[in-house]
Amino acid sequence: MQVSRCPERSTTVVGTSLTLDQLVAAGLLIVGAGTLIEAGVEICHPTRAGERRLVAIGAGCHIRSGTVVYSGVVLGDRVQTGHHVMIRENATVGSHSVVGTGAVVEFGTIVGERVLIETRAYVTALMVVEDDVFIGPGVVTTNDRRMLWRREGAGQRLVGPILRAGARIGGGAVLLPAVEVGTRSVVAAGAVVTHDVPAFAVVAGNPARIIRMLSPDDEPVLDVGQ
Ligand SMILES: CC(C)(COP(=O)(O)OP(=O)(O)OC[C@H]1O[C@@H](n2cnc3c(N)ncnc32)[C@H](O)[C@@H]1OP(=O)(O)O)[C@@H](O)C(=O)NCCC(=O)NCCS
Numbered sequence: 001m002q003v004s005r006c007p008e009r010s011t012t013v014v015g016t017s018l019t020l021d022q023l024v025a026a027g028l029l030i031v032g033a034g035t036l037i038e039a040g041v042e043i044c045h046p047t048r049a050g051e052r053r054l055v056a057i058g059a060g061c062h063i064r065s066g067t068v069v070y071s072g073v074v075l076g077d078r079v080q081t082g083h084h085v086m087i088r089e090n091a092t093v094g095s096h097s098v099v100g101t102g103a104v105v106e107f108g109t110i111v112g113e114r115v116l117i118e119t120r121a122y123v124t125a126l127m128v129v130e131d132d133v134f135i136g137p138g139v140v141t142t143n144d145r146r147m148l149w150r151r152e153g154a155g156q157r158l159v160g161p162i163l164r165a166g167a168r169i170g171g172g173a174v175l176l177p178a179v180e181v182g183t184r185s186v187v188a189a190g191a192v193v194t195h196d197v198p199a200f201a202v203v204a205g206n207p208a209r210i211i212r213m214l215s216p217d218d219e220p221v222l223d224v225g226q
Pocket of ligand 1: 043089136137170171172177188189190191202203204205211
């Protein structure tokens with residue numbers, strides 16, 4: 001296994017199409033102290049148009065093998081990726097968040113802090129995921145209601161869901177474009193969310209319906225430090 005180390009940053013970069021030093025020298029990469037980038041990670045993958053833009057990776061991150069971080073991505077401090085993760089151009093992932101194995105964060109999406117994106121979840125383009133959201137394994141989010149790609153203006157019609165702070169999305173749920181999932185609400189495993197979910201609601205089924213309401217005092221988030 002070929003490993004190169006950059007001591008002044010405590011950072012290891014292996015097997016990118018451009019080395020860490022090349023990316024830094026070109027003004028295309030900033031990496032915080034203590035970040036570990038495993039073998040087989042690609043950083044600053046060019047956009048479809050072939051452009052490379054600055055990638056900023058915070059301190060104490062762990063980027064696991066098989067991850068592809070596209071051009072223009074910003075990762076906060078202590079972000080972790082599993083294996084074979086893709087983070088597309090201009091996406092942002094906030095501090096202490098985890099993007100699990102096989103998950104995809106599409107272009108332009110903003111993921112907040114302390115967000116857990118579980119294995120093989122698909123976080124579509126142009127979404128907003130606020131702080132402390134849980135996205136279960138295999139969740140599918142969508143942004144193109146009528147699937148009119150390759151039509152004129154198709155890109156402008158994309159509208160991703162908004163997941164408000166503390167929302168929890170159960171495994172295998174499907175969220176339709178533009179739905180807003182309210183603060184600390186719960187989407188049951190396998191639900192198909194076609195309408196907005198109110199704050200503190202628990203919804204289930206296809207189409208998802210409210211099965212009960214949580215009180216703001218239910219299941220408080222514990223501050224266990226970082
Ligand atoms: C939605 C959920 C939170 C509800 O949990 P709960 O409040 O303990 O609810 P209960 O298990 O008491 O079920 C209440 C009712 O909702 C139904 N229900 C529960 N989960 C459901 C689901 N995913 N889809 C459809 N109906 C569901 C139950 O069958 C029950 O109906 P009944 O009263 O007719 O028997 C839970 O079932 C769930 O789906 N959790 C997601 C788990 C997950 O994906 N975790 C990801 C990380 S592993």
